[in-house]
Amino acid sequence: MPDPRETPAMQQYYRFKKRYEGCILLFRIGDFYEMFDDDAVTVSKAIGLTLTQRTAGVPMAGMPFHQLETYLRKLTLKGFRVAVCEQLMEASAVKGLVPRAVTRVITPGTLVDESLLETDQRVAVAAIVPADSKNTASPARVALATIDVSTGDFFVSECLTTSAIDELARRGVRELLYIDTAERTAPAYVRDAASPLNIATLPRAAWHFRPQEALDTLITHFAVKTLAGFGLQDNEPAVLAAGALLRYVQETQTAGDDESREVAAAGATIRRGSLAHVRAPKRTDTARHLLIDAVSLRSLEVERTMRDVVMGGSAANKGGDGTLMGIFQLAPQGQGSCRTPMGRRTLREWLCMPLCERAAVEHRQTAVASLVADRTLAEQIGGVLAEIQDIARIAGRVSLARATPRDIVALAKSVRASAQLAHVIADAPALASLRTALETATRELADLPADIARLCVDEPPAHMRDGGLIRDGVDAELDEARLLERDAGSWLSAYQTRLVAEHNLPSLKVGYNKVAGYFIELPMAQAATAPVQLKRMQTLRNAERFTTPELSDFERKVTTAQARAQEREKQLFQELCDRALQLTAALATIADNVASLDATLALADKAHHRGWVRPTLTDAPALAIAQGRHPVLEEALIGSGGSCVANDTCLGSEAAALALLTGPNMAGKSTYIRQVALLTLLAHAGSFVPAASATVGMVDRIFTRIGADDALHAGQSTFMVEMIETANILHHATGRSLVILDEVGRGTSTLDGLSLAWAIVEYLAKRDDAPRTLFATHYHELTDLEERLPGKVQNLHVAVREWPQGGDHAEIVFLHRILPGKTDRSYGLHVARLAGMPKDVVSRANDVLKSLAVHTGAEASKSKRRVDTTRVSSVTETQMPLFKEYVPHPAVDALREVKLEELTPMKAFDTLRGLRDMVQD
Ligand code: ADP
Ligand code: MG
Secondary structure (H helix, E strand, O other): OOOHHHOHHHHHHHHHHHHOOOOEEEEEEOOEEEEEHHHHHHHHHHHOOOOEEOOOOOEEEEEEHHHHHHHHHHHHHOOOOEEEEEEOOOHHHOOOOOOEEEEEEEOOOOOOOHHHOOOOOOOEEEEEEEOOOOOOOOOOEEEEEEEEOOOOEEEEEEEEHHHHHHHHHHOOEEEEEEEOOOOOOOOHHHHHHHHHHOOEEEEEOHHHHOHHHHHHHHHHHHOOOOOHHHOOOOOOHHHHHHHHHHHHHHHHHOOOHHHHHHHHHOOOOOOOOOOOOOOOOEEOOHHHEOEEOHHHHHHOOOOOOHHHHHHOOHHHHOOOOOOHHHHHHOOOOOOOOOOOHHHHHHHHHHHHOOEOOHHHHHHHHHHHHHHHHOHHHHHHHHHHHOOOOOHHHHHHHHHOOOOOHHHHHHHHHHHHHHHHHHHHOOOOHHHHHHHHHHHHHHHHOOOHHHHHHHHEOOOOOOOHHHOOOEOOOOOHHHHHHHHHHHHHHHHHHHHHHHHHHHHOOOOOEEEEEOOOEEEEEEEHHHHOOOOOOOEEEEEOOOEEEEEOHHHHHHHHHHHHHHHHHHHHHHHHHHHHHHHHHOOHHHHHHHHHHHHHHHHHHHHHHHHHHHOOEOOEEEOOOEEEEEEEOOHHHHHHHHHOOOOOOOEEEEEEOOOOOEEEEEOOOOOOHHHHHHHHHHHHHHHHHOOOEOOOEEEEEOOOEEEEEOOOOHHHHOOOOHHHHHHHHHHHHHHHOOOOOEEEEEOOOOOOOHHHHHHHHHHHHHHHHHOOOOOEEEEEEOOHHHHHHHHHOOOOEEEEEEEEEEEEOOOOOEEEEEEEEEEEOOOOOOOHHHHHHHOOOOHHHHHHHHHHHHHHHHHHHHHHHOOOOOOOOOOOOOOOHHHHHHHHHOOOOHHHHHHHHOOHHHOOHHHHHHHHHHHHHHHHO
């Protein structure tokens, strides 16, 4: 039996498989895409396809061709890269092996097809390189480049290695390229940035990142002599990342030389993209942005709730319910949602990367304010925006030769609406810069939108192969083809009438059958009198058949009419696409400005609908909010008929910069401190805020350490993560930062935790330029710090109302109202009761609590354990019971067990070594 891997088709398969190393190869065979060997096994396992065998011993799995998109989506979500290998011709049209070529490479970070993208999410691919020549194995700084292939946005930046993850999260990176190493595994600095975000990593040859190669790739693509015009130095690390990244995108999106040769050899053509829409790399100017690291972005639930994060994936909560984004995204039209996908992506960017320059924020604020004030204008704008589709991504698909008929028609409509938009906002001074940009760019497009509208039908087909994109009556050649196709019958009868009249042969007939094709038929009796132009074709028993050059011409035309119509339509479509391709820069400008206007309107709608106010911005390190509400909670409560309790905040300037917030569980501490962070964030995004009034001093970073998100940090203990994050805050918070700490210290024993919390508060509050800080804690002991650090620390507590119920029980009601001063009870048992804990357990816990209180009080006073309380100056008498919880180190116990009188010098040494080992463990 011949080796099943030796057949010509399998040889062809292996050739492509080798060329697209690291990709899953989908190999078109007839109506199926097939995978073989390891690919088949891996994929069938990963997405649940049936595994079969081609011939004995070769595993195979496949999918029907029309389900390709569905499977591509599944595969890219799992992080696979996929090369789609198509048949270049129908199998019936060739003898022997069908020529094939890879027409698309789809990777998690380079998606462009509408069917594979979520409209509101950015998808980007990135490259990372060390920016630290001293230590390339574990660099202190790295450079990053990211490209969103669907829109052509290209960014570069340089940052601390530990902040790389933040930039990747903000840019929506799904795939990260790094310099291949000798060990063939991703170095730690790459893994640390990629794995918490579930980003697929991909090693690339080191020479792609070499200065000369990287620079060449960039200057060739952008047709420039140097990168200086982009504000980049030719040899800086970011350029190395950018060059290697662009090379990768070119490889996946445009036909390589091998492929082109193969296609040409088969006499076929495939169109692959040009990447004309990829814009010049822009440096992410971190100094212009309010930094919110990935951890804070998560814990503030800007894009995803903590629950989503723990449940692992956006799949759980696509709409963003419970997030800051969600209150805009999920709002009904006119109440805060954007009208276009571009607007939604921009609003996401504004919220994830707010600004920190006051003037820039005020510029946005003014635009928002103008639309809050003029609701008629707002509604007009909204109406026009609703007609605009995703210009940015359509332009991307045009440039990648993946545009559909619907894309091109939508493009024209959207551009015309954009021009109209410029007209609508003509009288709004706050929107002047948007208007100018829209006007200039739409003017650049000149006749293109009108030509598209003139040539194309209003309801275009989904695919070119369906035909019917171009209108009747706009192209003579196409009309002729269609006419022939549709009206062959009437042409024939007209022709017959003409011949009959011309030659006076009343029994002449023009006919058609499948075998003979078109013919002119005369009864045998008249055949001899046939005029000379009629060429004899076929003799039947009692009739003679003829043809004419005109008729055979007609025949040829009709039989190819359909193909010609399709071909001509394609050609016209292509011409339109090519014209659009020349205008990608103008399209990008339109897209950007439409997106800004859309996001601005969403902010204005929300402000109007929920009664938000414009915050006053100052450069002083202060924060004063009157009657602030939590924007997300408010939305949820209003939805269920309730309302959010409003609270004041005053940090910095007159008031102490650090506020300690104590109160029982479930009182609303976490909600309050998040609310302050979210309002600050909104203010920096240019938004109004849910409050009666607010003055916000510009902030350079928002730091948060809230709750436990251990699921994301597999392998590290929660407490370790808590300490790493807190250390980061203590190192990097400046006098202009806002710091939000929730229950820090909870992750360890009470005594450790309390001591740490104490020291952290002291460390932050004592600084001359203390950052504005909110610290929520259940350690009531910390409230002493207000007196110890006067003017530096203020106490806040959450009001609780108790309703005596007789006996030991008191019902408590959480008022969620934040007041100055401290509390000293934790109400844990009440919460347990509210949570539906069995009555017996609650009352037993009550008893235990009382006996413990008596016990530890008594124990503590006659405690024999020697602890140096004078050194822990912070720990007061009342906290002594806490020391009961102190668990001694096993070495201490062992030491206590040592019987000195029985020890020989040798044994003493062994014991000592044993103790030392214990301690080192
Ligand atoms: P804590 O952190 O003190 O344990 P949370 O902040 O988690 O308490 O709040 C507990 C619950 O109380 C929240 O889920 C919310 O439903 C409610 N809550 C908190 N603050 C408010 C408020 N200002 N208005 C209305 N309800 C609130
Ligand atoms: Mg809490």
